[in-house]
Amino acid sequence: MSAFDSNNNYIVYNVGIYLRLSKEDENTGQSESIENQRKIVENFISNYNWNIVEIYIDDGFSGLNFNRPAFKRMLEDIENKKINLVITKDLSRLGRDYIYTGYYLERYFPTKNIRYIAISDGIDTYGDNGNNDISPFKSVINDMYAKDISKKIRAVMDTKRLNGEFIGAFAPYGYLKDPNNRNTFIIDDKASKVVKRIFDMYIEGNSMGRIVKILNDENIPCPSKYKSTHCSYKNAMVKRYKWCQETVKRILSNPTYIGNMTQHRQEKISYKIDKFRKIPCSNWITVEGTHEPIISPEIFETVQNLIKRQTVKYSRGKESFHLLNGLVFCKECGRKMTYRRDSSGKMIMNCITYTKFGKSECTSHRIREELLTDYVINDLKRISKQYLDNGFFQSISELETCEDKSLKSELRTIEKRFEEIKNIVKSLYEDKIKGTISEEDFLCMTKEYSEEKSRLQNKMETINDRLNEKTREFSYIKLLKDIAEFNIVNKVILLQLIDRIEVDSNRKITVYYMFTNPQIDNTD
Template sequence: MYLEISNPMDYRVALYIRLSKEDESEEPSQSVQNQESLLREFVQQHRLSVYDTYIDDGWSGTSFDRPAFQRMIADIEAKKVNMVITKDLSRLGRDYIMTGHYMERYFPEHRVRYISLLDGIDTGVDSTANDITPFRAIMNDMYAKDISKKIKSVKRDKQRKGQFIGGKPVYGYKMHPTEKNKIVIDEEVAPIVRWIFSLALSGMSCRNIAALLNQERVPTPATYAGLPVAKPGPYTGLWSSERVSQMLQNETYIGNMVQGHSVKISYKSKKCLKQDPANWVVVEGTHEPLVDLETFQKVRMLVNSRKYTRSRTYDFLLKGLIFCHECGYPLAVLNRKNTKGEDVLYFVCRTYQRFTKADKVE
């Protein structure tokens, strides 16, 4: 707390506070209230004017896409803020690359003075504390990586024990009212799941089942769960043959817990990679089945018997560059013969192709 501000009237201060879920298990001094108390004590001692306080409670330091942080950046861009104060460097972030970007490039370019109280960092003066800042950032990053490994190990262990660790159970199930990490049948939509399996067992295709569900105005799993839609389109809220096919082959409906469909690329990224089914974590007999094993196996055989691979003997230069004006997805190209028997390439929207008969059953 030895930092000195010689010209306090020149600064409009942003107090930035961050607390991640992992930090909640640390010492009480990491709490939001104590961080704010420490920062306000500092600004009062140095007669600084606080423009606003920015609090990201429950946000990881490995990502800078935090609401309060982005609001602070917007105020910096608008020249409303020219000083940022945090309790320590890890509150700013734990990704050493992005932390270095803001400290070494962004803040100086926008004439913002950054102060980290407990680390003694002050970009407004030359000091040895500033010189070792990159090393502090790397240590904070390593801490985040270690925490990520521990959390991943715990989750993997729960998966192997057949405990549900996802956000929402599959359609037809809900969380147990009293037992944690356990799912039970959702009697409200369970009849719909059984109906879908009975339709498939009778020989109806996934496409026609989806069309019938849409005709009967049955809410989709996403709609029923109340999940937000990132990019609503003309076919949002409709069943598709892919959705039906996935349900008919999901072993969760015979009482097996199936998890690990995807894995995060890195502890710094939210992007996930789909896993090969061979790498999924499947534990048998963890909950009450919705469908008997014999029915499930017969339906799976019927679904797989309809699969075929379409050979592509052509390519086109505009692949991935032309998008559907309605749904926003890339247009595909089909090779069809015209009345003269000549091969002609046609652009087609796969989304429209999937839902074009959504209002009627063939």
């Protein structure tokens, strides 16, 4: 395999040996190991009078990624004319992406006068070689192999996610990986306090931007910075990292903090590209009750409602808390009412459309915040008082006691029958093993019990659905009782009771509740 140039001069080959092994290739055994690749290539070269200049090794790098340190160093040596022959064990060691592999094989190497040899595939770009003609097909096959491996890995990862097993490298901020089970979490005492504080600050009326400013002003390390100082996480940019609104929003919207393992919140755009896209929350994989919660479900749900309503802090300068923020809308145009202070320092609300565009788009709906807040609270108290005066809570409690007792009694009966069926089937199986009953009789009888279990299961689900429905029905009544008992109304309660509040051009207030409102005159 001696070579001559166009002037019939003998070519001295300076060889660059390229070796690559990915994590997936490790599963194929010794045949793809770095040491085995080295032996094959060196044995091949020993038959020729070639100079080995450098051995380039990328261990643990995917063939789909050409941004490999040793590969890039080899390209630099090609540019500096240190090597003019590249040898690999086979074409897949060079790469598995058929587009990039084809580029280097058919464009880059010829342009740089580089000879390329893939030993096992019989590819040699010097001279006519029939195997060179099928190299594009081999590249496609290598690419398909990588795609198939990617699908299999993804399927395994999805199975782990569905089983509630954490598959990430690092636990979410606020948690640590459990040393006794790396697929679940334990609470990080220090970081979890910051998580709780973020939720508290948001419920108290602070915008995400305001929360970011508070955390940065207090020099509280952001999750990336914190991670770099408490585990093996490394990032060259970490010194410049600060809290940002996206980080705060990601924490506020993560169900992991209520004890539910939530994964698949983003995915790779392609098995060839190390870029990710966000997944809609409806497609997240969530398994409930996998670890200790940091935030209560009630607080989390309240925060999600606040985020959906896109409540913001409108006041500037002097800080204030808006109890009805995100709930008040213009009756005419449907846009939100915004806050500002008048000349006397009082906080007023007005239609945001009118504020921005004037009377050509909408009319003034100016109303004092204090007046609107008092109206809503008094309206809720009137509703609660009406229910109390009519003995509503007492009648509801009696109905709850009567129906609940019946449902729970029926549920206990079903559970008892479930246990009986379990013991019967176990006994039948033992009889079959002893030969007391035949296989045919065993299958016939167990089939009947299986059908009975299915019917009982359906009945149990119906009862549980009814009990859950009753729990939801009575939750609104409990909230109304809370309002009647306290002079200061909690925003958490208001968000669960009120759907929206509308103010028309005549300053008439209409409150739309999450429950059926009794017949009360709702005018000023």
